[in-house]
Every structure is written in C-alpha cells, then in structure tokens.
Amino acid sequence: MMRMIVVLSVICGLAGFVLSYLKLSTAPAIEEQVLTYVQGPAILNVFSGADNFPIAERRKFMTKDGRNVTVFPGKRNGKLIGVAIEDFGKGFGGNVGVIVGIDIRHDTLIGIGVTTMKETPGLGTRVAEPGFTEQFAGKGLDVRLKSQGGTIDAISGATISSGGAVSAVSNAIQVYKELKPEILKIWQ
Numbered sequence: 331m332m333r334m335i336v337v338l339s340v341i342c343g344l345a346g347f348v349l350s351y352l353k354l355s356t357a358p359a360i361e362e363q364v365l366t367y368v369q370g371p372a373i374l375n376v377f378s379g380a381d382n383f384p385i386a387e388r389r390k391f392m393t394k395d396g397r398n399v400t401v402f403p404g405k406r407n408g409k410l411i412g413v414a415i416e417d418f419g420k421g422f423g424g425n426v427g428v429i430v431g432i433d434i435r436h437d438t439l440i441g442i443g444v445t446t447m448k449e450t451p452g453l454g455t456r457v458a459e460p461g462f463t464e465q466f467a468g469k470g471l472d473v474r475l476k477s478q479g480g481t482i483d484a485i486s487g488a489t490i491s492s493g494g495a496v497s498a499v500s501n502a503i504q505v506y507k508e509l510k511p512e513i514l515k516i517w518q
Contacts, residue, residue: 369402369429372443373414376431377404384414389516391509399505403517404431404440410517412440415505419497423448426457426494430502432471434510441467442499447491454491462492471503 365385373384384402391399402414412433418425426447431440444458456462465482466473474480475496477489484492506513 368445369416372429372445373402373431375443376414376429376441377402377412379406380404380411381406391512393505393508399509401509401513402429403513405517410434410514413506413513413517415502416445417498417502417505418446419494419499419501421447421449421457421494422454422488422490423450426491426498428495428498428502430466430499430506432503432506434513437471439466439469439471439473439499442495444495447494449488449491453485454488456485456488457491457495462495466499471507473499473503 370385377384382403382405384404387405388400388402391401393399399415403410404412404414412431414429414431416427416429418427420426424447426449427445429443429445431442432438433440442463444463447455447457449455449457462483462485469481472480473482473496475482475484475489475493477484480496482492482496
C-alpha cells in the first residue's frame with residue numbers, strides 16, 4: 331500500500347513538473363500568436379494612419395491595482411498620435427475584449443476593435459461589426475450607452491453584449507487616464 335502511494339506521488343509530481351515546464355516554455359509563442367492574430371488586426375485597424383508598427387513598440391505598465399497592461403503606441407512622422415489599450419467587459423457569453431485607440435493630443439477615441447468574445451452568433455457578435463464599432467470614433471472619454479445617458483446605440487437584442495463592449499472601452503479609458511503621465515514620459 332505504501333509503495334503504491336509513493337509511486338503515485340512521484341508520477342503526479344513528475345506530471346506537474348512537466349506541465350508547468352511546458353506552460354512556461356510555450357508562453358512566449360502563445361503571446362506572439364495572440365499579438366499576431368487577435369490583437370494585431372484590431373490595433374492596425376484602429377491605427378490605420380500610423381506609420382510605425384505599434385506591436386513591435388509596445389510597452390508594459392503596472393496600474394495602481396497591480397495589473398500589467400500593455401500599451402501600443404501609434405506614431406506619425408515619429409510623433410506619438412495615440413495609444414491603444416486592451417481591456418475587458420462582461421458580456422452575455424463571457425468577457426468581451428476590446429482594443430481602444432485614444433488620441434492623446436485631444437483625449438478622444440480614435441476607434442475600437444473587438445479582440446475576443448463568446449457572444450451569441452448573429453446577435454451578440456454584432457458588437458464586432460462596423461455598424462457598432464464606428465460609433466466610438468471621435469467620442470470623448472465619457473462613453474456610455476444611450477440608455478445610460480450616453481451617445482452609443484446598443485445593438486437591438488444584444489444589450490448585454492453592447493454593455494460589455496462599452497464597459498471594456500470605459501475600463502481602457504480609466505487605465506489610459508491613470509497611465510497618461512507615464513506614457514508621455516516614454517514616448518514624447
């Protein structure tokens with residue numbers, strides 16, 4: 331009996347070690363894939379007028395609450411025109427991830443791009459369509475749905491998904507407001 335317990339403990343310990351090693355060794359490759367195929371298209375769409383490569387120039391910052399946040403700079407002629415920050419809001423099927431582009435000269439939104447979601451196909455997934463995302467371009471830093479006194483139209487039948495996307499935008503704006511002094515020190 332004791333021998334069986336020792337053998338099972340050794341096997342479990344080895345399996346745990348192998349799994350943790352695999353996670354650590356594949357983390358950089360997974361991050362690169364997310365940057366290339368998930369965040370990258372949204373960032374490049376938000377910064378269509380930038381002449382740099384925001385993904386290559388990204389920096390990590392620490393917020394007051396201890397979160398690591400990646401900030402992507404958009405530059406034109408070597409000058410910082412805006413930053414993009416990804417954040418999340420609670421949708422119907424889970425978190426809705428949104429890249430938010432912010433013009434730092436005017437403190438307005440450049441645009442948004444949805445990166446991740448598990449919303450209802452054909453209904454909640456419409457938060458990623460231009461009819462919804464284009465409403466954010468040029469807005470100030472106080473973004474709310476019309477039902478909450480704002481200017482953003484929710485998608486009919488997908489108000490929870492719409493609210494999740496707007497919540498993600500608001501969360502990214504709060505991170506931007508907190509990190510703006512640090513951002514300006516690095517890229518100005």
